[in-house]
Amino acid sequence: MSKGDNVQAETLAEIAVNIDKAGTLIARAKTFSTGSRGYHASGKLVLNGKTYQTNIQLVEVGSKPQ
Secondary structure (H helix, E strand, C coil), X not given: CCCCCCCCCEEEEEEEECCEXXXXXXXXXXXXXXXXXXXXXXXXXXXCCXXXXXXXXXXXXXXXXX
């Protein structure tokens, strides 16, 4: 991501499953291999005493270079 982009370097993503808060991940700015821009986060969350691995992608619509 270049300095001119209007995307913050990171943002918090709070995850809820069936209304129960499962955890919080930090989504970091990313330029995907396709050229699209957005955020990516991965980590482990605990829900009902069980641990789950998760990956999140937030892709800015229309950000892929032409």
